[in-house]
Amino acid sequence: MTPVLLSVSKLTKSYGARLAVDDVSFQVRAGQTVGLIGPNGAGKSSTVSMVCGLLRPDAGTVELDGQQIVQGLSEAKRKIGFVPQDLALYEDLSARENLKLFAALYGIKGADARRRCDEVLALVNLLDRAGDKAETFSGGMKRRLNIAAALMHDPQLLILDEPTVGVDPQSRNAIFDTLEQLKAMGRSLIYTSHYMEEVERLADHIVIIDHGKVLADESPAALFRRLPAQAALRVELADPALPPLCEGIRALAGVKSVDADGGVLDIGLARGEDALAVMGFLERQGCRPLHFATARTKLEDIFLNLTGRSLRD
Numbered sequence: 001m002t003p004v005l006l007s008v009s010k011l012t013k014s015y016g017a018r019l020a021v022d023d024v025s026f027q028v029r030a031g032q033t034v035g036l037i038g039p040n041g042a043g044k045s046s047t048v049s050m051v052c053g054l055l056r057p058d059a060g061t062v063e064l065d066g067q068q069i070v071q072g073l074s075e076a077k078r079k080i081g082f083v084p085q086d087l088a089l090y091e092d093l094s095a096r097e098n099l100k101l102f103a104a105l106y107g108i109k110g111a112d113a114r115r116r117c118d119e120v121l122a123l124v125n126l127l128d129r130a131g132d133k134a135e136t137f138s139g140g141m142k143r144r145l146n147i148a149a150a151l152m153h154d155p156q157l158l159i160l161d162e163p164t165v166g167v168d169p170q171s172r173n174a175i176f177d178t179l180e181q182l183k184a185m186g187r188s189l190i191y192t193s194h195y196m197e198e199v200e201r202l203a204d205h206i207v208i209i210d211h212g213k214v215l216a217d218e219s220p221a222a223l224f225r226r227l228p229a230q231a232a233l234r235v236e237l238a239d240p241a242l243p244p245l246c247e248g249i250r251a252l253a254g255v256k257s258v259d260a261d262g263g264v265l266d267i268g269l270a271r272g273e274d275a276l277a278v279m280g281f282l283e284r285q286g287c288r289p290l291h292f293a294t295a296r297t298k299l300e301d302i303f304l305n306l307t308g309r310s311l312r313d
């Protein structure tokens with residue numbers, strides 16, 4: 001197994017009486033992408049702000065490569081790049097001028113700064129707009145420039161706090177391309193989001209957080225295995241589904257749940273193949289499906305399964 005790069009241990013943070021982060025622990029291995037997922041107000045931003053040393057925890061520690069992250073300047077913090085939710089750009093400066101400012105903050109000068117500007121602008125696909133002022137950029141382009149800024153000092157760990165909020169689809173794809181390239185370059189990422197499909201696309205490991213607490217800390221495959229149904233079948237019948245029919249389906253091996261709404265049956269299955277048994281049963285009962293469709297269960301349902309609420313209620 002690859003070595004642990006970041007170790008977050010028992011982080012706790014309250015704002016007055018509100019306990020925002022409650023004993024949060026997780027790890028990021030070298031080259032790993034960890035998705036930190038939870039609904040609005042779950043404590044994701046507070047957690048990543050503490051990981052970056054921007055917010056002082058009430059308790060707990062953050063270690064990167066064995067060095068503790070604390071507030072203020074430190075060598076360990078140089079290994080982190082942070083892309084906050086709020087954009088930190090000078091609107092009346094060009095993309096390249098903005099990046100030069102970030103380079104100066106990290107002591108990168110002259111030819112090195114120019115070369116690094118070009119590299120990161122290429123990574124976020126903005127090289128052709130290098131000379132344009134940030135104020136002329138779309139929201140998504142500004143966010144990509146923000147990612148470029150966080151990459152100027154070539155950090156080992158890039159932390160992105162909800163990078164696709166308010167972003168157009170084109171920039172969203174460009175952001176994913178950039179993150180996939182960084183992954184291929186062996187960088188580690190922490191990505192916060194309340195969109196499971198985004199986290200699912202990128203993450204090797206998922207940490208689910210709700211009301212400041214970690215509910216799950218697993219690989220996507222392990223999370224899938226926790227879902228009672230792995231596949232779904234929707235059948236539309238000519239006749240309204242009758243309760244005895246539902247009972248019969250429920251009794252079949254591999255059927256995890258049956259919901260009937262008029263003539264439409266939504267059936268949760270242990271495996272995709274279990275759909276065949278359901279179709280056979282319906283045929284034997286003389287039911288003629290007007291339409292049917294199979295689907296894989298979405299990881300999105302794991303939050304519902306863990307909390308009884310949907311991720312974006």
Ligand SMILES: Nc1ncnc2c1ncn2[C@@H]1O[C@H](COP(=O)(O)OP(=O)(O)OP(=O)(O)O)[C@@H](O)[C@H]1O
Binds near residue numbers: 038045046194
């Ligand atoms: N500076 C602050 N002062 C008081 N309460 C705060 C502050 N920052 C966050 N909170 C509260 O702490 C809780 C966690 O907030 P946090 O921003 O960490 O969650 P989040 O998961 O990042 O949410 P979002 O997706 O909306 O950004 C929320 O109840 C929030 O209202």
